[in-house]
Amino acid sequence: MSTRNLNLATVSILLLAVFGVASPEDGVTDRAIAQYQARASDYPNAANYDGLGAAYLQKGRDTSDLSYFDMAEKSLAKALELTSSWDVAAASPLTHMAAVCMAEHRFADAASYAKQAIAAGAGDPQPFALLGDAYTDMGDYDSAQAAYSRLQPSGPASERLPALTYMYDTRVSYLKLLHGDNASATVLMHQAVQLALERHMPAENIAWSYYQLGEDFFHTGDLENAANSYLEALVHYPGYYRGLGGLAKVRIAQHRYDEGIDLYRQAIATIPLIEYVAALADVYQTLGRREEFDKQYKLIEFIGYLSALNERTYNRELAGFYADHNIKLPQALDLAKHELDNRHDVYSKDVYAWCLYKNGKLQDAAQAIEAALGLGTQDALMLFHAGMIYRDLGDSGRAENYLSYSLAVNPQFHVFYSKQAAQTLADIRAQRATIAKSRNHD
Amino acid sequence: MRLHMRRIIVILLISIVGITVFAQGQATQTSPAEDRIAFVSREIVKSPAKSNLYTELAIALLLRERETSDTAMFDQVQAALDKSLKLAPANFEAQKVEAALLLGKHEFAKALTLAQRLNEQVPDDVMTYGYIADADIALGDYADAEKAAQWMLDLRSHNVPGLIRGAELRQIFGDPNGALEFLSDVYQQTSPDQLEDLAWRATRIAEINFAMGKLDLADQWLRKALASFPNYYFSLEVQARVLEAQHKPAQAADVLHLRNQHFPQPESIYAEGVALEHSGGAAKAKELYANFEQVALSKSNLADNDNRDLVLYYLGATHDPSVALRIARLAISQRHNVWTLDSLACALYANGDYVEAQKQIEKALAPGIRDGNIFYHAAQINAALKNQATTVAYLKSSLEANPQSEVSDSARKMLAGFAEPEYGSRR
Numbered sequence: 001m002s003t004r005n006l007n008l009a010t011v012s013i014l015l016l017a018v019f020g021v022a023s024p025e026d027g028v029t030d031r032a033i034a035q036y037q038a039r040a041s042d043y044p045n046a047a048n049y050d051g052l053g054a055a056y057l058q059k060g061r062d063t064s065d066l067s068y069f070d071m072a073e074k075s076l077a078k079a080l081e082l083t084s085s086w087d088v089a090a091a092s093p094l095t096h097m098a099a100v101c102m103a104e105h106r107f108a109d110a111a112s113y114a115k116q117a118i119a120a121g122a123g124d125p126q127p128f129a130l131l132g133d134a135y136t137d138m139g140d141y142d143s144a145q146a147a148y149s150r151l152q153p154s155g156p157a158s159e160r161l162p163a164l165t166y167m168y169d170t171r172v173s174y175l176k177l178l179h180g181d182n183a184s185a186t187v188l189m190h191q192a193v194q195l196a197l198e199r200h201m202p203a204e205n206i207a208w209s210y211y212q213l214g215e216d217f218f219h220t221g222d223l224e225n226a227a228n229s230y231l232e233a234l235v236h237y238p239g240y241y242r243g244l245g246g247l248a249k250v251r252i253a254q255h256r257y258d259e260g261i262d263l264y265r266q267a268i269a270t271i272p273l274i275e276y277v278a279a280l281a282d283v284y285q286t287l288g289r290r291e292e293f294d295k296q297y298k299l300i301e302f303i304g305y306l307s308a309l310n311e312r313t314y315n316r317e318l319a320g321f322y323a324d325h326n327i328k329l330p331q332a333l334d335l336a337k338h339e340l341d342n343r344h345d346v347y348s349k350d351v352y353a354w355c356l357y358k359n360g361k362l363q364d365a366a367q368a369i370e371a372a373l374g375l376g377t378q379d380a381l382m383l384f385h386a387g388m389i390y391r392d393l394g395d396s397g398r399a400e401n402y403l404s405y406s407l408a409v410n411p412q413f414h415v416f417y418s419k420q421a422a423q424t425l426a427d428i429r430a431q432r433a434t435i436a437k438s439r440n441h442d
Numbered sequence: 443m444r445l446h447m448r449r450i451i452v453i454l455l456i457s458i459v460g461i462t463v464f465a466q467g468q469a470t471q472t473s474p475a476e477d478r479i480a481f482v483s484r485e486i487v488k489s490p491a492k493s494n495l496y497t498e499l500a501i502a503l504l505l506r507e508r509e510t511s512d513t514a515m516f517d518q519v520q521a522a523l524d525k526s527l528k529l530a531p532a533n534f535e536a537q538k539v540e541a542a543l544l545l546g547k548h549e550f551a552k553a554l555t556l557a558q559r560l561n562e563q564v565p566d567d568v569m570t571y572g573y574i575a576d577a578d579i580a581l582g583d584y585a586d587a588e589k590a591a592q593w594m595l596d597l598r599s600h601n602v603p604g605l606i607r608g609a610e611l612r613q614i615f616g617d618p619n620g621a622l623e624f625l626s627d628v629y630q631q632t633s634p635d636q637l638e639d640l641a642w643r644a645t646r647i648a649e650i651n652f653a654m655g656k657l658d659l660a661d662q663w664l665r666k667a668l669a670s671f672p673n674y675y676f677s678l679e680v681q682a683r684v685l686e687a688q689h690k691p692a693q694a695a696d697v698l699h700l701r702n703q704h705f706p707q708p709e710s711i712y713a714e715g716v717a718l719e720h721s722g723g724a725a726k727a728k729e730l731y732a733n734f735e736q737v738a739l740s741k742s743n744l745a746d747n748d749n750r751d752l753v754l755y756y757l758g759a760t761h762d763p764s765v766a767l768r769i770a771r772l773a774i775s776q777r778h779n780v781w782t783l784d785s786l787a788c789a790l791y792a793n794g795d796y797v798e799a800q801k802q803i804e805k806a807l808a809p810g811i812r813d814g815n816i817f818y819h820a821a822q823i824n825a826a827l828k829n830q831a832t833t834v835a836y837l838k839s840s841l842e843a844n845p846q847s848e849v850s851d852s853a854r855k856m857l858a859g860f861a862e863p864e865y866g867s868r869r
Contacts, residue, residue, distance in 0.1 A: 081494050084535045086501050088568045088601050118633040121602025125631070150630065 029058045040075075049079035050093040057100055064271045066309045072100045091122030098130045102137075105313050107343060110134040125151050129167050139344030141175060141375065148172055166195045170212060177216065178346055180376035182409075186216040207237030214246045218253075219379065221410035226250050241270040248276070252283055253412035274303050274317045278324075282415045285325065297325075315339035320351050323358045333359050346372050350382045357389050365389045380406045380413030384421045391424060400428050474637055475505035496526035497536045504542060509638050511675050512705040513746070519543050534564060541573040548746040550580040550777060568594050568601060575607045579614070582779035584809050587611060602628050609646070614780060616810035618650050625650070641671035649680050652687065653813060655846035660684050675701050679710060682717060687846050691720035708738045708748040712755060719759070731759050742769060749773035753785040763792035780806045784816050787823065796826040814844030818853050825856070834860050 036052035053075035060068030079093035094117035101110035111134035117127035132147035151168040173188035189212050195201075196209045214229030227250045233243035248263035264280040267273070281296035304318045305311055315335045322332035336355040340348045353368035369386045387402035403425040412418050472480070479502040486495045500522035507515035520543065526536040537560055544553035554577035561570040571590040578587035588611055594604030609624040625647050632639050648663035661684055667677040678701035685694035698714035715730035735755060738748040749769050756766035770789035773782050783806035790799035803820045817840035824833040837857040841850060 081492075082535075084494075084497055084501055084539065086505075087535075087538070088598060088603060115633050115635050118631065119636050119639065121628075121631060123598055123600025123602065123605070123631065128633075131633070146634070 029055060029062050033059060044078075044082070046079045046082040046089060046093065049075045049082065050096060053079060053093060053100070054096050057096055057103065060100075060103060062271075064273055066104070066306075066313060069100050069103050070309065073097065076100065085116060086120065088120050088122045091117045091120035091124060091127070094120060095124065095127050095130065098127060098134070102130060102133055103313075104309060105137070105342060107134045107137045111138070125164055125167070129171060132171055136171075136175065136178075137343050137345050139346070139349075141178065145172070145175060148175070162195055162199050166192050166199070166201070166209075169195070170209065173212070173216070177219065178375050178377050180378040182216065182220050182378055186213070186220070189213045189216050203237045204240070207233040207240045207243060210236065211240070211242040211246055214243075214250075218246070218249060219410065221380070221412060223250050223253055223412060239266075239270060241267045241273070241276075244270070245273070245276045245279070249279065252279075252415050253418075257283060257287060272299070272303060274300055274314050274321075277303065278317060278321045279415075281321070282324065286416050297327075312338075312342075316343070316348060316351050319355055323351070323355045326358065329355070329358050346375055346377050346379075346382070350379075350385060353389065354385045357385065357392070362389060362393050366393060378405075378409050380410035381417065383409060384413070384417050387421065388424065391428065396428050396432065400425060400432075403428070473506070473509050475502055475509050478502035479506060491529060493526045493530035493533055494535065496522045496529065497533070497539055500526065500536070500539045500543070504539070504546060505638070507546060508642070509671075509674075510705050511707055513546075513707075516543060516547055519546075534560065534567075538567075538569055538573070541570070545573060545576050545580070548580070550577045550745075552745075553577045554581070566597060568597050569603060571597070572603045572607060575611075579607070579610055580779060581777045582782065584611065584614060588615075600627060600631070602631055606643075606646075609650075613650060613653070614809050614811050616812040618654050618812065621650050622647060637671045638674070641667040641674045641677055644670065645674070645677045645680050648677075648684070652680065652684055653844060655814070655844040655850070657684055657687055657846050673700065675705070675710070679713065682713060686717060686720065687848055691717050692722075695721050695723065708734050708741070709751045711737075712748075712751050715759070727759075731755065735760075742772060745776070747773075747776075749776070750781060750785050753789055757788060757792050763789065767793050778805075780809060780811050780813075780816070784819060788819055791819070791823050791826065796823055799823045800827060812839070812843040814840045814847030814853075815849055817843055818847070818849040821853070821856065830860060 032055040033052065036048055036055050040048040040052050053072045056068045056072035056075060060066060060072060076093045076097045080090060080097070083089045083093070085094070094113050098110045098113035098117060101107070101113060111131055114127040114131035114134060117124075118131065128147050128150040132144040135141070135144035135147060148168055148171050151164045151171075169188045169192040173185045173192065176182075176188060177185035189209070193206070193209045193213050196206045201209075210229045210233035214226045214233065217223075217226035217229055227247060230243050230246035230250065233240050234247070237243065244263045244267035248260045248267060251257075251260035251263060261280065261283055264276050264283070267276045268280065277296050277299050281293050281300065284290075284293035284296060300318070300321055303310060304314045316339045319332045319335035319339065322328045322335070333352075333355040336348070336352040340352045349368055349372035353365045353372055356362075356365035356368055366389050369382070369389050372382055373386060383402050383406035387399045387406060390396075390402060391399035393399075403421050406413065406421050407418070407425065410418075411422075413421075479499065482495055482499045482502050486492075486499065489495060500519045503515050503519045503522060507513060507519070519539070523536050523540055523543065526533065530536070537556065541553050541557045541560065544550075544556060553573060557570050557573035557577060561567070561574060564570065571593045575587045575590040575594070578584065578590060587607070591604060591607040591611055594601060595608060598604065605624040605628045609621040609628070612618070612621040612624065625643060629640070629643050629647065632643055634640070644663045644667035648660040648667065651657075651663065652660040660680070664677050664681045664684065667674060668681070671677070678697050682694040682697040682701070685691070685697060695714060695717035698710060698717055702710055702714055711730050712734040715727040715734060718724075718730065719727035734748075734751070738752045738755070741747045742749055742752060750773055752769045753766045753773065756762045756769065767786075767789040770782075770786040774786045776782075783802050787799045787802035787806060790796075790802060800820075800823050803816070803823055806816055807820060817836045821833045821836035821840060824836060834857065837853050837860070840847065840853045841857070844850065847853075
């Protein structure tokens with residue numbers, strides 16, 4: 001297609017916003033690993049080691065077995081040894097390396113690799129997306145927005161590439177959510193879903209998009225639309241663990257506990273994400289099923305401490321779980337602090353604040369929760385944490401504001417905290433009424 | 443006849459993520475390349491037997507050369523490559539850097555041979571096509587350069603090295619807007635941390651706008667470039683050209699004086715001399731010219747020479763057309779790109795050989811380049827040959843291509859001289 005004016009080849013941008021298109025069960029990833037192992041053995045070049053690294057990365061994502069990320073890193077390091085870091089050929093292993101670091105929660109390293117991938121100049125905008133993701137987790141939201149903006153080149157909207165628009169919409173939707181603009185977040189995610197459908201993206205991408213839309217709806221307490229979105233995810237990608245987990249959350253919020261438990265079990269059977277195990281444990285606790293709660297608790301600890309990498313990756317989940325259940329509170333605070341050292345996003349600040357609160361450090365907790373809410377995030381759980389901290393500090397005005405705000409954002413935000421929020425709010429108001437009444441009597 | 447300065451820039455596409463803001467030659471803070479050199483050197487201490495680390499060191503040193511124009515770096519690059527190749531003989535990556543080094547040293551024919559050999563070895567490596575394109579562009583083999591650049595873009599759509607070479611070729615093929623389109627894509631793909639890359643790319647955009655007579659835009663882009671990488675020599679050189687076009691020779695001289703504080707090159711010394719001469723500093727200009735002449739003549743038989751600038755010098759400052767022609771012939775024996783052909787045509791014209799001058803200027807224009815100065819030179823040659831219609835056409839093309847070029851006033855005056863009196867005119 002050579003012309004005098006050096007036209008660009010038809011643009012084909014790999015949709016790497018979501019890795020992988022195959023379900024973990026169908027063996028595609030295993031076959032890719034075997035293929036690249038053989039190729040790298042016969043032809044030990046950068047491309048084959050890069051392919052092997054990418055396959056291990058995918059396997060890690062398929063199974064949640066973090067040891068695959070270690071293997072991915074080793075393969076990618078070999079690929080980088082076999083090429084120069086400045087060459088366009090290095091862009092792919094550098095990008096995969098950034099993705100591995102993201103998966104391992106090494107956000108600063110992820111940003112560094114993403115920058116190197118950008119500098120290699122391969123024409124693939126994905127490193128900008130990864131750079132933005134790393135900045136988001138590091139709590140540097142302005143830099144994240146700047147990186148994401150590179151996914152939307154200036155010029156007429158009609159000239160924008162759908163794949164890039166999809167990447168942009170999904171990521172900026174999350175930033176909007178963090179900034180408390182829940183409506184815009186939902187609109188952007190809805191656009192992303194439409195794009196995924198119109199462009200016939202892989203089923204897993206479509207399912208992931210619906211799942212994210214469901215999260216946005218759940219975030220604002222719209223349980224019906226949330227359930228529909230999660231169900232759509234499952235229609236497009238049967239057995240999708242995120243869809244199952246999301247729907248489980250809705251069913252629990254609707255007090256359809258048996259269905260919720262079953263859905264969580266299915267999700268955990270696919271990928272034992274600590275987040276779902278913890279949510280299931282919460283349900284068992286609410287239902288007073290102590291024995292089953294203990295089983296989930298053991299599973300959480302097993303996953304959490306399986307390896308040093310697991311410990312680093314699941315700091316936040318473990319800290320939150322311990323704090324929620326008043327278990328190992330000093331350890332929870334340590335974990336939350338470690339997490340905050342590495343990850344400065346609003347949710348890490350929130351968990352840190354909650355752990356401080358549970359450890360009786362109320363002033364520090366108030367400071368931390370204000371930092372968490374600094375962006376204006378309208379997250380019901382976070383607002384509930386703020387309400388409880390201020391209640392214990394004796395600031396009933398603020399406590400009432402935060403708790404009522406929390407319930408207004410999502411009245412069914414948590415299996416047991418929603419109830420506690422409503423009860424605490426009622427207590428505060430009742431107490432205030434009593435005081436007012438006694439004053440009137442005086 | 444005056445030629446304008448148009449330095450051939452070898453597109454050594456090397457990118458690096460910067461950490462700190464850097465002032466050229468002023469070691470208040472380290473530059474991205476210096477950081478890289480320090481990092482790789484530390485790694486070498488830890489693992490002295492790893493050949494790839496010496497290749498990385500060579501790359502970092504090349505980057506430092508691009509940051510500063512300190513060509514003394516080339517020896518260190520070679521030493522690092524020798525070490526890499528000793529540890530892993532014939533390793534592909536080190537040989538690729540060797541091709542880049544040869545390009546940096548203006549040994550284009552050798553670079554082409556090496557890059558072609560590497561390309562045969564690994565035909566889907568994007569950068570080897572880049573080096574082939576670079577060498578072909580410098581040598582004036584544009585058809586081959588285009589093929590190589592097209593391969594780059596076909597192999598990886600939107601890749602930065604491919605777009606940069608594509609932009610260079612589009613400019614030569616007379617499509618500056620197409621060149622800007624590519625460079626805009628490149629700029630968009632550059633991270634804010636790539637300080638020198640940002641500056642280099644912004645300067646290239648400025649340079650093309652300048653060549654189109656869009657001086658305000660050129661100025662804006664140069665400000666961006668210098669904000670990213672203060673005192674960057676390449677940006678300062680282009681800024682001086684913009685200032686000259688804005689009839690601000692004294693400021694241009696100041697900018698070039700600043701540029702020449704560190705690692706001055708013969709061409710930048712010559713440019714400073716010209717700016718000084720234009721702003722009334724004849725004595726100082728003479729001093730700089732003498733310095734330039736001495737250095738440039740000593741290198742005239744080497745691959746890395748300043749022969750085009752010498753031709754300018756002998757046509758302009760000293761008015762010695764026969765020496766200019768001798769140098770121009772030497773230059774054309776080394777490469778036949780549009781700029782060398784243009785300078786040969788000018789030297790032939792100055793020596794009264796208008797027929798041969800016409801042949802050479804037509805060759806220069808053959809790829810389709812739309813450059814105000816080259817068109818003006820073509821007009822002058824055709825005027826000497828009494829080809830009035832062609833002369834007028836070239837003058838118009840010159841003003842269309844760049845209404846603000848340094849020859850634009852002369853072109854307008856000359857064109858007015860050819861204007862036919864209107865009916866009813868009292869003239």
